[in-house]
Amino acid sequence: MKKQANNFKLHPIFAGMAMLGLVLPHSAFAQQVTDVGIVNATGGTGEATNPKNYDSVKLSPVRTSLDVARPVAELSQEYIDNFTAPMSNFANIANGMLPGAYGISSNGPGNNDDKIWFRGFKDGNWTMTFDGIPYNDTNDPTHHSQAFFPAPFIGGITSDRSPGTAASIGPANFGGTVGLLSRPVDNEHRVSAFYNFGSFNTNEYGMELATGYLENAPATKILFNIHHMDSDGAQTYNRQYRDGASFKLESALTPDTTMTIFASWVHYLSNSGGTIQPSTYAVYTIPGAAAAVPGNYKGDLNYYNSNNPARADYLGYNNYDVTTSFNYLGFKSNLGDGWKLDNKTYFNYYSNQQNYANISAPDQTSASLLASSKPGVDKLNSYHTMGNILRLSKEFDIGTLRTGIQTERSDTPRHQTYVNYITGQQASGGVIFNEDFQTTILQPYAEFAWKATKELTVTPGVKYNSFTHSLTQYADSGTVGNLGGAPSVMNSRTYTDVLPFLDARYMIQKNWSVYAQYSTGDLIPPTSTYDVSGSLVGTLPDPMKTKTYQIGSVFQTPKYSVDFDVFQTNADVSYSSQVVNGVTSYYQAPATTYKGVEGSGNVMLARNLNLYLNAMYYSSTYDTTGLSVANVPQDMETIGLFYRENNWSLGGTVKRIGAMWQDNTKATQINQAYQLDPMILTSLSANYMFSEIPTFVKSMKLRVGIDNIFDNRYIAAVKFGSATSVLGASSTDTVLYTSGRSLYAGVTGNF
Secondary structure: OOOOOOOOOOOHHHHHHHHHHHHOOOOOOOOOOOOOOOOOOOOOOOHHHOHHHOHHHHOOOEEOOOOOOOOEEEEOHHHHHHHOOOOOOHHHHHHHHOOOEEEOOOOOOOOOOOOEEEOOEOOOOOEEEEOOEEOOOOOOOOOOOOOOOOHHHEEEEEEEOOOOOOOOOOOOHHHOEEEEEEOOOOOOOEEEEEEEEEOOOEEEEEEEEEOOOEOOEOOEEEEEEEEEEEEOOOOOOOOEEEEEEEEEEEEEEEOOEEEEEEEEEEEEEEOOOOOOOOOOOEEOOOOOOOOOOOOOOOOOOOOOOEOOOOEOOEHHHEEEEEEEEEEEEEEEEEEEOOEEEEEEEEEEEEEEEEEEEOOOOOOOEHHHHHOOOOOEEEEEEEEEEEEEEEEEEEEEOOEEEEEEEEEEEEEEEEEEEEEOOOOOOEEEEEEEEEEEEEEEEEEEEEEEEEEOOOOEEEEEEEEEEEEEEEEEEEOOOOOOOOHHHOOEEEEEEEEEEEEEEEEEEEEEEOOEEEEEEEEEEEEOOOHHHHOOHHHOEEEOOOOEEEEEEEEEEEEEOOOEEEEEEEEEEEEEOOEEEEEEOOEEEEEEOOOEEEEEEEEEEEEEEEOOEEEEEEEEEEEEEEOOOOOEOOOOOOEEEEEEEEEEEOOEEEEEEEEEEOOEEEOOOOOOOOOOOEEEOOEEEEEEEEEEEEOOOOOOOOEEEEEEEEEOOOOOOOEEEEEOOOOOOOOOOOOOOEEEEOOOOEEEEEEEEEO
8 A cells, every 4th residue: 555645845954864874883682582563553454353453462561472582571552651650760660560571660750760670580581672672881781761762762672581592682681671662653743742741750751753654755654753841759869961862764765665764862960979888778777876967867768868068968979970972773675485574773872970079978978078088980881882793584485484683883982080079180099990992792593493284383593602702901090900010912712602592482363372492591600700900810709600491372262351470590690709819700609590480361351441450470599598589579569550541541560579688798798698588569640631722732742650659668678788797787787768659641733
């Protein structure tokens, strides 16, 4: 069917942006995240007989698939747009409903660098992607939720609670994959303007322009988004500012080839720099002793910074400035004779500049800190990454061949230097570290989905991983030392692994599948393994590896859909070291075993009323001691009730995060030092769309919501001040609390 072009012409500014996207060098980390085609889809072929078109699937906030042999879950754009706070970051969105994921918001939705724990693995032990392209820090594969992709950029979230298949490219896929999707490009012309406001004096406003198919390029359409957000934050004097813009172009170059250009930019400022404890955590001893100088309100669970320049934790001494950019050029083509091509060339950029007071005591005065040799820190974390992901597939009568390769190169200059945090001049404490390193990644793979019978598909595959770090470390005041007078030292290392995969899926009926999977994964050690005296390393640690075994099933009907899985992951995910004659050697630490049972379901209680539930039960223990891994909840449960009728969308959720242990990192024996109580997170949201307005406004959407309805405050993390501390016994013990009740409201007009 021929596409209908509208009268919107390509303005020169958008033409220029499109050309910019074409000529920019493109790169980043790469993995084809599992998008089974239902995040933004209205349904599948086959009309009502296709399970993808069942109401229990389409109207579920979390969707699963019969088509893959592993536990996948997808949050739809409709869920994000109607049932999450509009100023959220991806961690806040995932925490609400995504199975196996939890995160803690300490400064209100979207107001912090919040993290996700996924299936018991911490951030950095699983891969994150955007439109199938992995992205992360380069010293280790961790992520920053306040930077690259805020809510206005996100059109869905997918996840794979397994190392995936051979095609699951990424730096740490052994813990699974969480994939963000860009917003879909409208077929019709639309201009939307929005304003959202909420608790903690939070304001967000912006606009989105969809050109629809262009008059002078009828196979091309563009989506452009720009926004601003500012907030005082839930924590004291932890202010946040964010500006962002994204651009996406889709064009059918030929009947068989489409092109996508995506470009984004985010600038983020806050008073939540790298200040070490206790400023990052509220002091536990409440009300505690009188402060040395006024300003430390120990009775305030939100305590973060003060507004008193005489205090070392004054907000003006704690600055955080981040700029990010993410861009790619993609082509999809039907090459004929069953061959298909999917190629993405990408570039991303990250610059994190921090200047902060080097606080070491809860009530430290600015004068006493400035009198020391290490009063403040100038910190730079930055990188730019370029790469390409080529994917090819070939359909045969007996199955499908999938093969491809990721290539990537990144450069990472980083430093930390002691400075006077008022003048910015270097302090006598010297340089903490100064380094520059390059990372080269090569990941080819191949797999074959063999149709053994009409009902049974067996997919073996293999992936080869090669990661090379070339690290230059400059002489400093303690990390590597003076290097015997040499200006720098260089080390290069290459890690390689061959990772096999095998899964099988059997269709009992067209709406009922069972599967089994064996998958492997790895994670290269961080660059910090060379952060030792003289950078002298005798034996490097091996890549940390996992083996995962799991079985599961998916069953879908028009009235309800259910899925469950059982898994075990054997993980060599840590290492220890010893120093002999000044040379550091690493060896593998005892293994860890992760086990779990996961299930979810969606029930249509009425035509427009559905009930969603999921539950996870986890056991994560060290093999030698039987003690629990920190920050892994014993269980998680979520229940959500959603109603849609005419122009109304109403929803409410309750999520319980079970008890989990905290370690004392000051002690030799660190495990199970303190157990956090279970946390219960609640939310309500309501949306109404005015669709018949006798003005130039085509429609208007009003939305209101509330998070943490009962204003519950939980201890979400603990830091002990000494090896012998019992929480609260020392004034240096600190804790992190969840933020309180948060309300929001917003209006979006479509023109």
